[in-house]
Amino acid sequence: MATEISSLGEFGLIDRLTRDFPLVNESSVLGVGDDAAIISVPADKEALVTTDLLLEGIHFDVRYVPLMHLGYKAAVVNFSDVYAMNGEPKQITVSIGVSSRFTVEHIDAIYAGIKLACEAYGVDLVGGDTSASVTGLVISVTCLGEVEKGKAVRRSGAKETNLICVSGDLGAAYMGLQLLERENQVAAQSGDPDFQPNFAGKEYILQRQLRPEARKDIVERLRAAGVTPTAMMDVSDGLSSELLHICKASGVGCRVYEDRIPIDYQTAIMAEELNMNLVTAAMNGGEDYELLFTVPLTDKDKVEHMEGVRMIGYITAPSLGAALVTRDGGELPIRAQGWNAFTPGEDTAARAAAEGAETNAGEAPADAPAQGEEK
Amino acid sequence: MATEISSLGEFGLIDRLTRDFPLVNESSVLGVGDDAAIISVPADKEALVTTDLLLEGIHFDVRYVPLMHLGYKAAVVNFSDVYAMNGEPKQITVSIGVSSRFTVEHIDAIYAGIKLACEAYGVDLVGGDTSASVTGLVISVTCLGEVEKGKAVRRSGAKETNLICVSGDLGAAYMGLQLLERENQVAAQSGDPDFQPNFAGKEYILQRQLRPEARKDIVERLRAAGVTPTAMMDVSDGLSSELLHICKASGVGCRVYEDRIPIDYQTAIMAEELNMNLVTAAMNGGEDYELLFTVPLTDKDKVEHMEGVRMIGYITAPSLGAALVTRDGGELPIRAQGWNAFTPGEDTAARAAAEGAETNAGEAPADAPAQGEEK
Numbered sequence: 235m236a237t238e239i240s241s242l243g244e245f246g247l248i249d250r251l252t253r254d255f256p257l258v259n260e261s262s263v264l265g266v267g268d269d270a271a272i273i274s275v276p277a278d279k280e281a282l283v284t285t286d287l288l289l290e291g292i293h294f295d296v297r298y299v300p301l302m303h304l305g306y307k308a309a310v311v312n313f314s315d316v317y318a319m320n321g322e323p324k325q326i327t328v329s330i331g332v333s334s335r336f337t338v339e340h341i342d343a344i345y346a347g348i349k350l351a352c353e354a355y356g357v358d359l360v361g362g363d364t365s366a367s368v369t370g371l372v373i374s375v376t377c378l379g380e381v382e383k384g385k386a387v388r389r390s391g392a393k394e395t396n397l398i399c400v401s402g403d404l405g406a407a408y409m410g411l412q413l414l415e416r417e418n419q420v421a422a423q424s425g426d427p428d429f430q431p432n433f434a435g436k437e438y439i440l441q442r443q444l445r446p447e448a449r450k451d452i453v454e455r456l457r458a459a460g461v462t463p464t465a466m467m468d469v470s471d472g473l474s475s476e477l478l479h480i481c482k483a484s485g486v487g488c489r490v491y492e493d494r495i496p497i498d499y500q501t502a503i504m505a506e507e508l509n510m511n512l513v514t515a516a517m518n519g520g521e522d523y524e525l526l527f528t529v530p531l532t533d534k535d536k537v538e539h540m541e542g543v544r545m546i547g548y549i550t551a552p553s554l555g556a557a558l559v560t561r562d563g564g565e566l567p568i569r570a571q572g573w574n575a576f577t578p579g580e581d582t583a584a585r586a587a588a589e590g591a592e593t594n595a596g597e598a599p600a601d602a603p604a605q606g607e608e609k
Numbered sequence: 610m611a612t613e614i615s616s617l618g619e620f621g622l623i624d625r626l627t628r629d630f631p632l633v634n635e636s637s638v639l640g641v642g643d644d645a646a647i648i649s650v651p652a653d654k655e656a657l658v659t660t661d662l663l664l665e666g667i668h669f670d671v672r673y674v675p676l677m678h679l680g681y682k683a684a685v686v687n688f689s690d691v692y693a694m695n696g697e698p699k700q701i702t703v704s705i706g707v708s709s710r711f712t713v714e715h716i717d718a719i720y721a722g723i724k725l726a727c728e729a730y731g732v733d734l735v736g737g738d739t740s741a742s743v744t745g746l747v748i749s750v751t752c753l754g755e756v757e758k759g760k761a762v763r764r765s766g767a768k769e770t771n772l773i774c775v776s777g778d779l780g781a782a783y784m785g786l787q788l789l790e791r792e793n794q795v796a797a798q799s800g801d802p803d804f805q806p807n808f809a810g811k812e813y814i815l816q817r818q819l820r821p822e823a824r825k826d827i828v829e830r831l832r833a834a835g836v837t838p839t840a841m842m843d844v845s846d847g848l849s850s851e852l853l854h855i856c857k858a859s860g861v862g863c864r865v866y867e868d869r870i871p872i873d874y875q876t877a878i879m880a881e882e883l884n885m886n887l888v889t890a891a892m893n894g895g896e897d898y899e900l901l902f903t904v905p906l907t908d909k910d911k912v913e914h915m916e917g918v919r920m921i922g923y924i925t926a927p928s929l930g931a932a933l934v935t936r937d938g939g940e941l942p943i944r945a946q947g948w949n950a951f952t953p954g955e956d957t958a959a960r961a962a963a964e965g966a967e968t969n970a971g972e973a974p975a976d977a978p979a980q981g982e983e984k
Contacts, residue, residue, distance in 0.1 A: 263655060264763065267858070269693040269842050270659035270754065272761050277652040280638060284645035285736060285751055287704035291743035318644040329662035329749055361660060368666035369744030374704055376660055376751040379645065386647050388639065467644050483642070 237338035244364055247338065251345045255352065255359040259324050261380065262358040271360035273325060273378060280386060282379035284315035290370030298414045301340055303444040305347025308373045311470065313355050314448035314523045316379035318468035320387040323448075325360045326352070329374040331367035344373070355450060385462070387527070392465035392484035396528040396549040399463075401452045401542050403496040404473055405512070408519025409504040410436075410443025416508075438500045446523045452542055453525070459536045463527035472518040475570035476526050477556055484528075487554040490547035490568070493561050517558070517568075612713035619739055622713065626720045630727065630734040634699050636755065637733040646735035648700060648753060655761060657754035659690035665745030673789045676715055678819040680722025683748045686845065688730050689823035689898045691754035693843035695762040698823075700735045701727070704749040706742035719748070730825060760837070762902070767840035767859035771903040771924040774838075776827045776917050778871040779848055780887070783894025784879040785811075785818025791883075813875045821898045827917055828900070834911045838902035847893040850945035851901050852931055859903075862929040865922035865943070868936050892933070892943075 239247060252266045264272035275281045288294060288308050296304075313323040328348060332341060352359055357377070417431035433440055449468075456463065465480050473495070481488055497516050505512040528549055529537055537543050547559070556568040614622060627641045639647035650656045663669060663683055671679075688698040703723060707716060727734055732752070792806035808815055824843075831838065840855050848870070856863055872891050880887040903924055904912055912918050922934070931943040 264761070268763050268765075269690040270657040270696070270752075270761075272694070272756070273656040273658060274758070275650040275656055281648040281650055281656060281753075282645040283648060283700070283702060283736060283751070283753060285702045285704055285738055285749070287706055287738040287740055287747065287749055289706045289740055289742050289747065292706070292741055315644040319647070321645070325658070327658060327660045327751060329660055331662055331664045331667070331747070361658060363660055363662040365662055365664055366667055367664050372662065372664065372706070372747055372749075374660070374662055374747075374749035376658070376702060377645075378656075378658060381647070383649070386639070386645075388643050390643075 239332060239334075239336070239338055239341065239366075242338060247341070247364055250338070251341065251364070252359060254349060257358045257360070258356060259358050261324055262360055265358060265360040266362070271325065271327070273360070275380065278383055279380040280383050282316050282319050282321045282381055282386065283376065284312055284379075285374065285376040286312055286315075288373040288375075290372070296371065298418045299444060301343035302347035302350070304373070305344035306351045306445055307347070308344075308375050309348045309351035309357070309377075310355070310446055310448050311523060312375045312377035313351070313357065313450070314446075314468045314470070316377055317448050317450055317453045318387075318466050318525060319379070319381060320385055320453060320463070320466060321379040321381035323355055323357045323377050323379045325358045325378040327361040327376045328359060329363040329365075329372075331365045331372035333367045333369055333371065336371065355448065387463050387466040389465050389467050389480050389483035391463075392480050392486050392528040392549045393530070394486060394549055394551055395531050396464050397531060397534060397537065397545050398477075398488060398490060398526070398528050398547040398549060399537055399543050399545050400469065400473065400496065400524055400526050401449050401544075402522070402524040403498045403501065404469065404522050404524065405505070405516030405519045406439045406442035406498050406501045407446060407521035407523075408443075408515055409501045410439035410441070411521070412508055412510075413439060413504060414443065436500055436504065438498060439504055443521065446521065448523060449525045449542075455540060455542070459540065461529055461533045461536050463529055466525060466527035469522040469524045469526050470520060472520040472570070473522075473526065474517045474568045475520075477568055478570050480526070480528065481552075481556050484549070485552050487550040487552050488547055488556045488568075489550055489554070489559055489565075490557075491559045494544060494546040496544045496546075614707065614709075614711070614713055614716065614741075617713060622716070622739055625713070626716065626739075627734060629724060632733045632735070633731060634733050636699055637735055640733060640735040641737070646700065646702070648735070650755065653758055654755040655758050657691050657694050657696045657756055657761065658751065659687055659754075660749065660751040661687055661690075663748040663750075665747070671746065673793045674819060676718035677722035677725070679748070680719035681726045681820055682722070683719075683750050684723045684726035684732070684752075685730070685821055685823050686898060687750045687752035688726070688732065688825070689821075689843045689845070691752055692823050692825055692828045693762075693841050693900060694754070694756060695760055695828060695838070695841060696754040696756035698730055698732045698752050698754045700733045700753040702736040702751045703734060704738040704740075704747075706740045706747035708742045708744060708746065711746065730823065762838050762841040764840050764842050764855050764858035767855050767861050767903040767924045768905070769861060769924055769926055770906050771839055772906060772909060772912065772920050773852075773863060773865060773901070773903050773922040773924060774912055774918050774920050775844065775848065775871065775899055775901050776824050776919075777897070777899040778873045778876065779844065779897050779899060780880070780891030780894045781814045781817035781873050781876045782821060782896035782898075783818075783890055784876045785814035785816070786896070787883055787885075788814060788879060789818065811875055811879065813873060814879055818896065821896065823898055824900045824917075830915060830917070834915065836904055836908045836911050838904055841900060841902035844897040844899045844901050845895060847895040847945070848897075848901065849892045849943045850895075852943055853945050855901070855903065856927070856931050859924070860927050862925040862927050863922055863931045863943075864925055864929070864934055864940075865932075866934045869919060869921040871919045871921075
């Protein structure tokens, strides 16, 4: 089926896209359909607000990102930002700009993904905007969340001797992207319209790229254990970049141990296949949506054996700078090598910050700013 | 000066753009610079959230919209949505996608306009996202506001016998756009790079198009007079479209008097120059950002002579439908003829819903959905 968007018109499209989104949160007083949504924030809570802009050709490639996954991811990356403040996501607004090569069914698929994400995380769609676009697909998501008054965890609270922890594992989403790009290239070269990409044994890294999850579980686990991080953020641009953010915002330095960086087996296999440096990929790959946080040394016993959490280093005096302690005991200064959203057309190259990448990693500037950073 | 954006990098750009935005509202606990902003909503207030997506080539044309005005307008149209709920705008997030033909100075100009708007309306910039765009300029603004608990005015509260009021005058922004397009065409045809457009005596309609204001004053005036509208919305897609929204949401009909529609002298002159039907332009032009609201008949004395407010008709039983009462006492059914944001490339034609327009108004479908509608 291919229904032209213009056959529905904007209001018809909005009705179609939003009718399957019942409001589940008490705080969502009024959702879609008026000049603004009404949100009731409980008296003992503060509101959180975060936003992400996703642009075709910069942040995603519809040739190998299924639209439902794209919708899911667009929502989840915003939820991740709210969890990274120690909050709970409650509402989102979704604005989309769609060019004429997209049909109503395409947009349905994006919203099906958004709906799945909203259901999984208990979030209400309360508003947005739809428009034609003369060029590519544009998705802008804003997420509202709640946090207990005064309990939001910022990037700026890390203190000397704090332990640095990270959830899950790193570098997998980046390797998933490499895989997708490789198979896409092979498909193009084969000229076979029925070409089937080979993803066997690589399901995890693929899922990490296409359908990331936000670490709601980690925030809940920390809360249950009575641990309040001193600083926290999510890993969207790569561990290196995020460590530097926390160090800068907190006015501290850090030491992170190479052999403590959590890396999945599939990530390692893929890096080997592509002849990439594994640790560099894990440090700089980005899009992991894991939580990076610091806790007081006194919480060591609580986080040391916490499921899904790895202690990877500690906070130092600012004068010591930020460094990776290598396996041989040496120290490498940590530099942000996330991909630069301001070098359009080179995003793949810039992403390939991993040393020895077969793509032209050398083009990534040493201190390249990274994608999707909140202002 | 022309500074390439890539020379600053994303974080450098964000720092530059946001450093001149001090937080002025007590409710803005934490602004730009973390995973999310923190907003403290007073216990006796509810939060409002609204968002607008502006795309180059659909919503604006950089050939004749100065970037500072664009920034101002992008912010103000969101403030207008918050006022239309009987609220006060407090915070915005601004996401922009910029293609490589824009320089840092261009983006500076957009943010200068946003800053002016924020200062004029007492709003804080608390977050956003910046990215490269492989195509045109993308601006996504989300606005948070406050309203006293239970005092938000929706579209759905209009009751039979209620008076219909509108602020300011209508059709001017639309005529301003016609003027800009005409002068742009003349400039192109002249081939003279130093061509000076002729805007003499047309400053008002130009300002209405390029630098609209949100009707904060009307909301305050109503409050001071003790008038709470039963329904309210802002006029962004044209009076016809908005009347139908209120009728549909409230389950009512309406009668609006042609000779009561407020129209400025410059709007009338321009319509005559372009051989357009003035009332149709005023009913369907859009982008007025005036407030359309209904009040109980008992408030007639209070609104009848209120500065900047005109009573234009009344709410009827739903069975009577929505109609314009013409000067000769006849009735014309009201149809939404705002421009269709889903016919890219035809936006100018579709906007020209005014009958007899010299542009090809005939192409605008009779029930074309309109621009910028909140979901």
